[in-house]
Amino acid sequence: MRILIANDDGYLAPGLAALVKACEGLGQIDVIAPEQNASGTSNALTLSRPLSVFTAANGYRYVNGTPSDCVHVALTGLLDYRPDLVISGINNGANMGDDTLYSGTVAAATEGFLFGIPSIAFSQVEKGWVELEAAAQAARAIIEQVLAGGLGHAFLLNVNMPNRPDAATLPRRITRLGRRHASEAVIRQTNPRGETIYWIGPAGDAREAGEGTDFHATANGMVSITPLQVDLSDHAGMPAWRQRLGLPT
Known part of the structure; x- marks a missing residue:
């Protein structure tokens, strides 16, 4: 078994170290993670400049780019083998509902999935690394x-774990993504030079968090496991659009 581990919080993140330790004994492990925190970078690839790969004292390799860069570079030239599994995390905070579109943690796993490799993203629901060892277990x-169950085909799983000491024994549920309200307003400030600057505002509250969603599962003390896909096509809406635009069915 050959496992590639990445994240979006950077190669020094406690969540990464905990996940690597938890995977010891499963097979050969290679860690290739961002040099700095790259949360919220989604599936971005760096195309405007070259990327560099460095090796840390603990043997982890890190890239001065995004989480997707890390996995992409690993799979297209850095590694001399094809991993059997790509794992990302453990993220410092939830990646549920609409957040998955922005998540660098999920993006790293998605990059593995796009290359046909089974991939899993792991996140803790609350920030702060509380009960991290339990999450790793x-x-x-x-x-x-x-x-x-075997790794016969590529899949993409998004796992969110409550920050609890009994995380390893909590019930697990297969869920769908919930939905959030729109993000809160940007935060406007003035820098020391008198220029106006903006910070992206906090994420909105959950608005679709009923039974079966990732929000509902974690709020009720369960581990949420959401199978994801990358096909964004509105299949249900295609007939209506054909009719609206006068196109053949």
Whole structure:
């Protein structure tokens, strides 16, 4: 078993170290992560400048780019083998609902999936790394279950774990993505030179968080496991658009 591990919080993040430790004994592990925190970078690839790869004292390799850069570079030239599994995390905070579109953690796993490799993204629901060891144990248990079922085809799983000491033994549920209200307003400030600057505002509250969603599962003390796909086509809306634009069916 050959496993590639990445994240979006950077190669020094406690969540990455915890996930790597949790995966010990499963096979060969390579860590290739961003040099700095790259949260919110989604699936961005760096095309405007060359990328550099460095090796840290602990053997992790890190890239001066995005999470997707890390996995892309690893799979297209840095590694001399094809991993059997790509894992991303453990993220410092939830990646649920609409947040998955922005998430660098999910993006790193998605890049593996786009290359046809089974991939899993792991996140803790609350920020602060509270009960991180328990989350790592939960991640290990899920990985072992996945491996027991075989890796016959590519899949993409998004896992969110409550910050609880019993995270490894909590019930697990297959969920769908919930939805959030629109993000709150930007925060306007003035820098020391008198120029107006803006900070992206906080994410909106959950607005679709009913039973079956990732929000509902984690709020009720369960680990949420959401199978994802990358096909954004509005299949249900296609007939209406053909009619509206006068196109053949």
